[in-house]
Amino acid sequence: MFYREAGEFKTSYRADQQTFPIGLDKLGFYTSLLIAFVVIPLTMSEYWAQAVFLPFLIFGIAAIGLNILTGYCGQVSLGSGGFMAVGAYACYKLMTAFPDMNILICVLLSGGVTAFVGLIFGLPSLRIKGFYLAVATLAAQFFLVWLFNKVGWFYNYSASGQITAPERTLFGYVITGAKAETLPIYFVCLGLLVFLAVIARNLTRGAMGRKWMAIRDMDIAAEIIGVNPLMAKLTAFAISSFYVGISGALLFALYLGAVEVGEAFSIQKSFLILFMIIIGGLGSIFGSLVGAAFMIAMPVILKNLLVTSLGWPGDIAAHLEFMIVGLMIIVFLILEPHGLAMLWRIIKEKLRIWPFSH
Amino acid sequence: MKLRNALIAAFTGVCVATPVLADLVFPALTYRTGAYAVSGIPQADGYSDYFTMLNERDGGIGGEPIKVVECETQYNTEKGVECYEKTKGLGALVYQPMSTGITYQLIPKASADGIPIHSMGYGRTSAANGKVFPYVFNYPANYWNGASAVVNHILELNGGNIKGKKIALVYHNSGYGKEPIRTLEELSAKHGFDLTLLPVDHPGQEQKSQWLQIRRERPDYVTMWGWGVMNQVAIQEAANIRYPMENFIGIWWSGSENDVIPAGDAADGYKALALHAPGMDFPLFDDMKKHVYDKGMAAGAGDQIGTILYNRGMFQAILAAEAVKVAQKMSGKADITAAEMRVGMENLKVDQAMFSNLGLPNFAPNLSVSCDNHGGAGLVAVQQWDAKAKTWSLVSDFKPTDMDVINKLITEDSSAYAKENNITPKCL
Numbered sequence: 001m002f003y004r005e006a007g008e009f010k011t012s013y014r015a016d017q018q019t020f021p022i023g024l025d026k027l028g029f030y031t032s033l034l035i036a037f038v039v040i041p042l043t044m045s046e047y048w049a050q051a052v053f054l055p056f057l058i059f060g061i062a063a064i065g066l067n068i069l070t071g072y073c074g075q076v077s078l079g080s081g082g083f084m085a086v087g088a089y090a091c092y093k094l095m096t097a098f099p100d101m102n103i104l105i106c107v108l109l110s111g112g113v114t115a116f117v118g119l120i121f122g123l124p125s126l127r128i129k130g131f132y133l134a135v136a137t138l139a140a141q142f143f144l145v146w147l148f149n150k151v152g153w154f155y156n157y158s159a160s161g162q163i164t165a166p167e168r169t170l171f172g173y174v175i176t177g178a179k180a181e182t183l184p185i186y187f188v189c190l191g192l193l194v195f196l197a198v199i200a201r202n203l204t205r206g207a208m209g210r211k212w213m214a215i216r217d218m219d220i221a222a223e224i225i226g227v228n229p230l231m232a233k234l235t236a237f238a239i240s241s242f243y244v245g246i247s248g249a250l251l252f253a254l255y256l257g258a259v260e261v262g263e264a265f266s267i268q269k270s271f272l273i274l275f276m277i278i279i280g281g282l283g284s285i286f287g288s289l290v291g292a293a294f295m296i297a298m299p300v301i302l303k304n305l306l307v308t309s310l311g312w313p314g315d316i317a318a319h320l321e322f323m324i325v326g327l328m329i330i331v332f333l334i335l336e337p338h339g340l341a342m343l344w345r346i347i348k349e350k351l352r353i354w355p356f357s358h
Numbered sequence: 359m360k361l362r363n364a365l366i367a368a369f370t371g372v373c374v375a376t377p378v379l380a381d382l383v384f385p386a387l388t389y390r391t392g393a394y395a396v397s398g399i400p401q402a403d404g405y406s407d408y409f410t411m412l413n414e415r416d417g418g419i420g421g422e423p424i425k426v427v428e429c430e431t432q433y434n435t436e437k438g439v440e441c442y443e444k445t446k447g448l449g450a451l452v453y454q455p456m457s458t459g460i461t462y463q464l465i466p467k468a469s470a471d472g473i474p475i476h477s478m479g480y481g482r483t484s485a486a487n488g489k490v491f492p493y494v495f496n497y498p499a500n501y502w503n504g505a506s507a508v509v510n511h512i513l514e515l516n517g518g519n520i521k522g523k524k525i526a527l528v529y530h531n532s533g534y535g536k537e538p539i540r541t542l543e544e545l546s547a548k549h550g551f552d553l554t555l556l557p558v559d560h561p562g563q564e565q566k567s568q569w570l571q572i573r574r575e576r577p578d579y580v581t582m583w584g585w586g587v588m589n590q591v592a593i594q595e596a597a598n599i600r601y602p603m604e605n606f607i608g609i610w611w612s613g614s615e616n617d618v619i620p621a622g623d624a625a626d627g628y629k630a631l632a633l634h635a636p637g638m639d640f641p642l643f644d645d646m647k648k649h650v651y652d653k654g655m656a657a658g659a660g661d662q663i664g665t666i667l668y669n670r671g672m673f674q675a676i677l678a679a680e681a682v683k684v685a686q687k688m689s690g691k692a693d694i695t696a697a698e699m700r701v702g703m704e705n706l707k708v709d710q711a712m713f714s715n716l717g718l719p720n721f722a723p724n725l726s727v728s729c730d731n732h733g734g735a736g737l738v739a740v741q742q743w744d745a746k747a748k749t750w751s752l753v754s755d756f757k758p759t760d761m762d763v764i765n766k767l768i769t770e771d772s773s774a775y776a777k778e779n780n781i782t783p784k785c786l
Contacts, residue, residue, distance in 0.1 A: 046443060046447075047440075047443045047444050047447070050439060050440065050443040051440040051443060051444070055436070096778075149531055149557070159483070159484075159536065159537060159539070159540045159771055160458075160462070160482070160533035160534075160536050160537055161532070161533055161536045162462055162533045164462070164466075164778070166778050166779065167779060167780065177466065177779065178465075178466030178467070178469055178470050178779060179466075179470050256435065256436070256439070256463060257463065257466055257467075258462045258463055258465075258466070260435070260459055260462075260532055260533050262531050262532055262559060262560050263434070263435060263459055263532060263560060264435065264436075266560065300440065303430075307429075307430075313390075313428075314388065314390065314428050314429060314430035315390030315391050315395075315430060317430065318390070318391040318392075318430045318432060319391055
């Protein structure tokens with residue numbers, strides 16, 4: 001495996017241990033940032049922003065969160081939909097209880113609330129593992145959805161049980177509520193995604209990430225070499241839930257505007273996020289993003305291709321979409337069980353052998 | 359990140375917007391797939407067949423051809439939003455989201471974009487207050503009219519006294535199903551009946567525990583706010599516990615052929631509310647046959663013609679077409695805009711003479727819309743299923759509902775919305 005490009009010499013530890021030690025990678029990173037921050041906002045249409053980019057940015061955060069828990073710490077969770085709901089409802093309660101609070105603070109605080117809830121639901125992970133833990137988190141999913149449906153306090157006793165985001169502004173731009181504009185929302189989501197992704201990347205490279213990975217690879221061995229499983233597992237649950245909660249708050253406040261828990265945060269969402277990280281690549285931040293892009297964009301592209309370009313009836317296209325996405329998932333899992341991130345790594349290596357051998 | 363950008367570059371080629379055409383564009387957010395397809399297909403077929411007929415027979419409305427743009431939502435709000443974004447640039451005149459969840463989602467968006475929404479008999483009930491919701495219409499009747507109509511029907515059966523009776527509400531655990539609860543609670547205080555709430559989670563295929571509870575508690579009446587596959591499961595379960603079908607009353611969304619036929623003879627006597635007459639016994643269907651069915655232009659598989667929900671879809675299209683006529687008259691041009699359409703909808707008057715002209719005598723009650731009242735008159739009838747003849751028939755007239763209770767709730771809920779969203783109630 002190629003870890004270092006030939007010809008890159010580092011003279012200090014600091015330079016050697018940076019996030020992107022290879023110059024080409026660093027260039028790629030900054031180019032993608034440039035494209036995301038400048039080129040896309042200038043060129044994207046309202047439809048593509050609403051249908052692809054915003055959901056991608058929001059689910060990208062959730063995928064990173066779940067990847068921290070499942071990919072890095074090895075704890076399978078099917079409760080992401082429920083944790084997203086916690087984020088959304090916390091954000092709603094904060095927004096309505098403190099109308100003057102900045103929306104960004106609301107979103108971050110709802111992440112904090114979700115982290116706390118995630119911590120509580122993470123406690124069983126100390127005793128149970130694998131499939132059994134998956135079932136316990138599944139219980140969290142159903143319990144949380146039931147709770148938000150049942151207790152009127154969470155939706156301020158509105159007649160329909162829906163929560164609706166009131167209007168909030170950030171730097172003078174309306175980003176939630178009826179008059180929200182797409183572009184400011186895009187920048188808020190993008191900014192948060194980049195910020196959280198950088199933090200996640202650094203967390204996973206540091207001591208904490210190494211502890212998580214030790215637990216993932218073999219928890220008994222990790223315990224013997226001095227990793228505290230209680231701390232490692234609970235921090236993974238808390239940080240993962242923080243990410244997922246922020247994603248839920250953004251999905252509700254910035255993207256959907258009105259949410260009904262049974263539909264927006266159902267078990268389907270948990271599976272969607274799980275598929276993102278499985279397809280993208282477990283234990284990879286880049287993989288989380290690629291997986292999110294794949295799962296969000298693929299159905300929209302297929303729909304546009306089949307219905308708009310080829311003029312097929314919508315229902316046939318919708319059925320075909322299920323089959324094609326399902327087939328692609330299976331094909332990917334058979335051909336590249338480690339996800340798109342691994343595929344990308346292999347492509348890079350092959351390219352490096354030929355034609356870019358220097 | 360790199361891959362994403364490569365993909366994006368590839369898509370920008372695909373996403374060239376379709377040019378705006380000079381047609382009357384009606385986006386249809388349909389769901390022909392998923393757990394709600396059984397209810398979605400007939401409605402979508404009726405909606406688009408009526409417009410096809412107008413195009414074939416009259417060349418559109420006022421000489422302006424109609425274009426129906428279908429977009430599949432699977433009854434999913436996120437897909438609904440995607441469909442809205444996709445179609446709003448085509449010059450959409452009015453949105454019929456055909457889903458309460460999507461309606462809630464679109465109310466702020468469409469109001470900001472200035473495109474009217476017609477959520478006919480569903481959606482946000484308090485949108486009946488046109489001063490707070492200028493772009494949203496829910497005529498001819500809303501869920502609270504429905505709740506009141508159920509209670510009125512039960513009152514009628516019991517000679518006006520239902521004190522101490524037990525009524526259970528089996529509802530889809532969503533914004534849609536929860537809408538009637540507040541009204542039913544008010545009415546329960548007013549008339550002294552006990553209300554039991556039995557939520558059924560999406561998609562509604564699993565209702566054993568709810569019906570077990572009904573078997574145990576034996577409520578005198580059961581009413582249902584169901585949709586899609588939930589309806590047929592509920593009727594089947596009611597049959598399984600031998601619940602007397604004539605005491606089981608569904609909302610107008612829980613009373614179509616597709617809901618009762620799976621239960622066979624056991625569904626005989628099941629009741630549902632009605633916004634319009636059932637069946638194909640109208641002269642209009644001759645035109646439909648001549649211009650649409652015989653030419654093979656029917657939408658979908660063409661096997662839903664004349665069912666309750668097909669007629670509902672047609673009714674939606676008729677009301678939209680009539681509003682276009684009003685708008686064309688008021689603006690003096692055939693090619694109207696969404697803003698003119700909104701004015702047309704707000705000044706819509708429908709009477710029996712108009713229904714006779716359309717070839718639908720006595721199809722539905724009179725209706726008049728105004729800025730104060732986007733909800734119409736709220737006249738609701740009751741229909742009953744005859745399993746032997748496999749037909750629905752109206753068992754009551756279109757009767758008024760308890761507007762004292764409903765108007766108070768509408769004012770309360772809409773002013774709460776206005777306050778939350780800083781809207782000053784006024785007529786546009």
